[in-house]
Amino acid sequence: AQTVTQSQPEMSVQEAETVTLSCTYDTSESDYYLFWYKQPPSRQMILVIRQEAYKQQNATENRFSVNFQKAAKSFSLKISDSQLGDAAMYFCASNSGGSNYKLTFGKGTLLTVNP
Amino acid sequence: DGGITQSPKYLFRKEGQNVTLSCEQNLNHDAMYWYRQDPGQGLRLIYYSQIVNDFQKGDIAEGYSVSREKKESFPLTVTSAQKNPTAFYLCASSVHQGSGELFFGEGSRLTVL
Numbered sequence: 001a002q003t004v005t006q007s008q009p010e011m012s013v014q015e016a017e018t019v020t021l022s023c024t025y026d027t028s029e030s031d032y033y034l035f036w037y038k039q040p041p042s043r044q045m046i047l048v049i050r051q052e053a054y055k056q057q058n059a060t061e062n063r064f065s066v067n068f069q070k071a072a073k074s075f076s077l078k079i080s081d082s083q084l085g086d087a088a089m090y091f092c093a094s095n096s097g098g099s100n101y102k103l104t105f106g107k108g109t110l111l112t113v114n115p
Numbered sequence: 116d117g118g119i120t121q122s123p124k125y126l127f128r129k130e131g132q133n134v135t136l137s138c139e140q141n142l143n144h145d146a147m148y149w150y151r152q153d154p155g156q157g158l159r160l161i162y163y164s165q166i167v168n169d170f171q172k173g174d175i176a177e178g179y180s181v182s183r184e185k186k187e188s189f190p191l192t193v194t195s196a197q198k199n200p201t202a203f204y205l206c207a208s209s210v211h212q213g214s215g216e217l218f219f220g221e222g223s224r225l226t227v228l
């Protein structure tokens with residue numbers, strides 16, 4: 001069974017600064033994907049970024065980037081130039097690829113952005 | 116616009132009553148999922164369906180039932196057997212290839228009185 005662990009229940013960052021959210025996972029699969037989802041107060045889940053496990057290059061989407069350490073099973077999210085709109089709950093998730101795409105989620109990290 | 120529609124957004128139920136949450140998607144996705152969200156628990160998978168007329172139990176299926184008679188629809192019934200049904204319920208869908216990225220609805224908040 002897959003497990004995803006987010007060890008930081010809450011984080012805060014000053015506007016315009018950088019913050020890193022941690023995530024570790026455990027899987028026996030060789031082919032899988034990793035995701036960061038954002039859930040703002042509206043509660044609509046939004047995909048922030050995805051990473052294919054077979055790719056060594058870290059994924060980047062504008063101000064969001066990941067640090068993917070496959071051997072350590074670590075998948076952290078870095079948010080640069082934080083904005084007030086980044087305040088949300090962030091969930092790390094993984095799937096097992098292949099023919100089964102169900103996602104396993106971590107418990108989330110609540111990010112506060114201070115003006 | 117393509118997307119996932121969940122209804123109702125808010126639902127109140129008396130103990131002992133079954134309730135059904137609706138989930139409809141027009142994304143032409145093969146797979147659909149129901150997750151439950153509780154404070155501090157993240158999202159936990161209730162049921163998922165990879166194809167019409169087939170579905171599998173997730174991690175917390177007890178007290179819930181689903182059907183998948185049409186590709187577009189995946190309703191969830193919360194039965195009276197569910198011991199603690201008050202929660203936020205999220206429906207999602209995905210294509211059956213590629214990364215398996217999930218697309219989510221806006222959720223349904225169920226409160227048992």
